[in-house]
Amino acid sequence: MIRGCSQIKNPSKEPITFYKKLINRGFPTPNSFTLAFVLKACANICAVLEGKQIHTHVVRMGLGFSPFVQTGLVNFYAKCGEIVLAKNMFDEIPERNVVAWSTMISGYARMGLVNEALGLFREMQIAGVLPDEVTMVSVITACAASGALDLGEWVHAFIDKYVIKVDLELSTALVNMYARCGCIERSKKMFDEMPKRDTKAWSSMIVGLAIHGMAEDALEVYSRMLEDNVKPNQVTFIGVLSACAHSGLLNEGWRYWTSMAEFRIEPLMEHYGCMVDLLCRSGHVEDAYEFVQTMHISPNPIIWRTLLMGCKKKVNLDKGEIAAQRLLQLEPLNPENYVLLSNLYAASSQWEKVTSVRKKMKENGMKTNPGCSSIEIDGFVHEFVVSDRSHPEGILIREMLRDMSERVRRTGHDPWTSDVLHDVGDEEKESSLCEHSERLAIAFGLLKTKAPVVVRVVKNLRVCVDCHEVTKIISKIFEREIVVRDRVRFHRFVNGACSCKDYW
DNA sequence: TTAGGGTTAG
Structure with missing residues (x-):
């Protein structure tokens, strides 16, 4: 039951509730299967407190010897962002198999800790554990985050050399990596050579083309996706809309935005973000402001920041000050916001206000993130x-x-x-x-x-x-x-x- | 009946 209700589409607390019932009942005693499943359920919904409690159960019941429970704990901590605790658990595992290594590498990769992920991959080789296609997905993901093409190429060569199976997930990761490392041709080649492509594979290609400003290609890939009868999801539309935004395709952007409803896709914050960006960059700052007013979810700091940046670029002091005000209400401690506001004032030659914003930053001991x-x-x-x-x-x-x-x-x-x-x-x-x-x-x-x-x-x-x-x-x-x-x-x-x- | 993987706005 615990495992079964973890596998339904929308993760919930239900599996944890089942586990609690089991514990309260006092019989039968949970075993390594039970704990591995419930840890996974905690990882799925980032239930940090519950997971930590289950960790104590693991210790109390003496089930810490099970590799499944050990990996389950590493995975739980890593997925909840407790990367140091995950590493502590990993270090305590006496015999680490390929799954344990992959779990830890994936934890680092997901958090963008590129050097840690790649360092651990090297340690794994020194330890004599052979990586498989699951390990390589995380290693390639780390390469994608680093943006270093040589590194990505080296890892790709490693995959070939050790004849690691390039399945759907790994080829999608490679498509993404080549795009994010600036080599869109190789990314396209990987994609074209895929024998089978699902929604994530198509989306990866679309997003890749979008970040390269190749909107026409991205939209062409999108229509091929539909011809292939692959259903777009929310991420696909993030790619399509950001492609439009990066190329100033205003009318197309609106059209795709409207078409989302036909696929029964509710707009997420990200989609609104793309639209605000599209409107701002194509010079329609006032429309962007109106658009934000119509949002059916409360705008997050990124939305206001996008608008503020647009106002700076098009020098719209009026709306820019409103955006900045809302932004600073939500994020009063982010120095980047003050820099943006100061930039807006600088762009409008309001030097006194620039000085006052800078002074405020200094007073609050805020330091900006250097380029x-x-x-x-x-x-x-x-x-x-x-x-x-x-x-x-x-x-x-x-x-x-x-x-x-x-x-x-x-x-x-x-x-x-x-x-x-x-x-x-x-x-x-x-x-x-x-x-x-x-x-x-x-x-x-x-x-x-x-x-x-x-x-x-x-x-x-x-x-x-x-x-x-x-x-x-x-x-x-x-x-x-x-x-x-x-x-x-x-x-x-x-x-x-x-x-x-x-x-x- | 066990564990690890791919796409996500500024």
Whole structure:
């Protein structure tokens, strides 16, 4: 019964209730099967307190020797985000089989703890445990999160070398990984070669094309999906709508939004987010504001932030201040929100208000998340933060930066300084732009590799307008393809143009 | 009757 009611579509507390009844009854005594099932039920609904209680039962009943219960505990803690406790449990397992290793690696991968996941994968090999296709799904997922193509390629080669079965789940993970590592061609190739594709596989391809700004392709894949009689789900529509948003396809976006009802798909916060983004970026900030008013769920901070960003871009102080107010009510402690508001004021040349927002941040001891870009060279990931001077090859990088700036300047480029927050002189603004982390990473990439090697950079924030312009110019004068993955999408710079067609 | 896996807005 406990296992049976865990397997129905919508996970509930029911299996845990059954377990409680069993305990209260006092007979029969739970065994390793019972505990493994109920732990799984706790993991499914993130029932942290119940799961911890069951952990004490495990100890009391002396069932901690069962590999099924051990893995069940690791999985329970990992799924509930208690990753340290999960690792403690994992470390206590005397004989770890492939399932135990996979559970722990998957826990790390799901939380985006890339280095931990990959480190554990290496330890697993040292321990002499052979990974299977389930292990590799998590390892590939970690590669996707890292954005490091070389790493993903290495793991893919590993899969081939050890003849690990590439099933539906693993090929979907590979489609996703190649897209997220900036190689959309390989992603498409993996997808085309799949013998069978389900909703998740199609959605993965659609989302991949969307983050590359290839809206037409994404929508074409979507119609092929329908022709194939595969039902779209909520995630599919997140892909379709974000594809429209990333390419400014306003009418199409509305059409797909309306069509969701035909598939009986209720819009989630994410779908509203895509629509707000679509409206804002296509210049309809007022409509976006009205749209938010019609939402049948209460807007979350991301919705308000998207709107605020749109207001900053289109310089709509009115609606921007309202969005900021709502945002700060919900998230008064997130420094990013104050930066956005300050940016809105800067864009409207309201320098006094900029100062007052900055002052407030300082008073509350808020620190912003610095821009950070990484680039992989010969298997090492090099990280750069804004104005970074810590790299051992810093002097060479500085020289390269100067060379880049000089050559860019000679093309007549006029630095776009309004993205620089502070009310300082133009010269200072210009020099702080030149030290944005992506420029440091690109300079390093140009130094360390030769054409036709593609310079691939991953950034934690969005690219600023000036860096975007400059990277276009660099791709032309240095005759290099440069691929930048920013916080939400890819930019592929070739011969002076970007794949996003300057719409992002 | 046991355990681990793929797609998710800014």
